[in-house]
Amino acid sequence: xxxxxxPSPEGHGYAGTFIAxxxxxxxxxxxxxxxxxxCLVDAGHDVVPTREPGGTPVGAAIRExxxxxxxxxxxxxxxxxxxxxxxxxxxxxxPALERGAVVLCDRYVDSSVAYQGVARDLDASDIRSLSMWAxxxxxxxxxxxxxxDPARGHSRRDGEADRMEAEDEVFHEHVRQAxxxxxAAHPGRYMTVDxxxxxxxxxxxxxxxxxxxxxxxxxxxx
Ligand code: TYD
Numbered sequence: 001x002x003x004x005x006x007p008s009p010e011g012h013g014y015a016g017t018f019i020a021x022x023x024x025x026x027x028x029x030x031x032x033x034x035x036x037x038x039c040l041v042d043a044g045h046d047v048v049p050t051r052e053p054g055g056t057p058v059g060a061a062i063r064e065x066x067x068x069x070x071x072x073x074x075x076x077x078x079x080x081x082x083x084x085x086x087x088x089x090x091x092x093x094x095p096a097l098e099r100g101a102v103v104l105c106d107r108y109v110d111s112s113v114a115y116q117g118v119a120r121d122l123d124a125s126d127i128r129s130l131s132m133w134a135x136x137x138x139x140x141x142x143x144x145x146x147x148x149d150p151a152r153g154h155s156r157r158d159g160e161a162d163r164m165e166a167e168d169e170v171f172h173e174h175v176r177q178a179x180x181x182x183x184a185a186h187p188g189r190y191m192t193v194d195x196x197x198x199x200x201x202x203x204x205x206x207x208x209x210x211x212x213x214x215x216x217x218x219x220x221x222x
Contacts, residue, residue: 012138016097017214020108023146024176025165026153027195028202032146033104035203036210040102045214048096051106053084055092067162078116078127085109086134094138102214108140114178115164119171124178142213144206145183146195150176 012018019036021029030051037049054063062084066077085108096103109131117124150172157165183190191209193202 011141012097014094014097015100017102018093018097018105018138018140018142019102019210019213020105020110020140020143021146022107022110022114022143022179023195024148024150024153024172024179026156027146027148028156028199029106029146031199032144032195032202032206033106035199036206037104039203039207040104040210040214046096046099046101048092048101048103049106050088050092050103052088052108052111053081055084055088055105058087059084067164069163072163074116074120074122077120078112078122078130081112081116082130082134085112085131089135089138094136105140108143109135110143110179110182113182114175118178119167119174140189142209143183143190144209145179145190145192146202147176147180147192148195152196 021033023029033049033051037047040047052059053066054060062080066072066080066084072080093103093105109128112131113124113128116122117127150169153172154165180192183192191206193205195202
């Protein structure tokens with residue numbers, strides 16, 4: 001898969017910490033994000049849980065078009081995800097990082113690379129460049145990849161399938177492999193967790209790595 005160069009090793013330079021959660025549909029990202037947010041709040045951190053698409057009022061409107069509307073041309077789809085991200089980073093993520101918060105984001109640039117770049121077969125490095133332009137090149141400190149077999153993810157889903165969930169198995173297999181390739185290319189920036197297990201055991205693994213990243217002691221304060 002064509003990948004543009006990895007993020008600069010210096011990081012974003014803000015006082016805060018930026019952690020993204022990625023994975024296929026039904027991987028349990030939202031549950032894991034909530035469990036981690038609760039434990040960081042208990043440890044005294046300023047935590048900003050957020051998501052893409054839809055982490056802002058503008059983004060909520062874009063999300064509706066993207067997931068529950070009529071057919072959207074793939075290039076228009078890529079631009080809409082990038083537009084949601086640009087507004088979200090400018091108005092939520094960057095200000096939170098500037099003030100020193102821990103930002104936990106349900107999906108980020110890698111979702112665009114995996115879904116639009118690889119599974120929709122738009123060029124993966126174009127898609128990544130588009131998001132880098134949209135965000136002013138803001139990379140997470142850590143990306144937690146929750147890896148799950150798409151069939152299992154599918155079985156965890158409730159409610160009616162949205163536009164992306166309704167794609168076929170091959171599409172979701174490509175998404176999964178793209179995430180795994182991204183994580184393998186930049187092991188220092190990713191943790192890949194087998195998300196098939198119980199939520200609490202997955203959480204323990206995610207928490208241990210985050211504690212390391214934030215320089216916390218298990219159960220201790222910031
Ligand atoms: P999400 O709300 O995380 O759905 P789920 O909880 O079912 O995983 O994400 C919505 C959908 O949007 C999901 O199918 C992935 C897709 N998506 C993209 O295709 N590109 C992107 O850049 C992002 C952020 C999400």
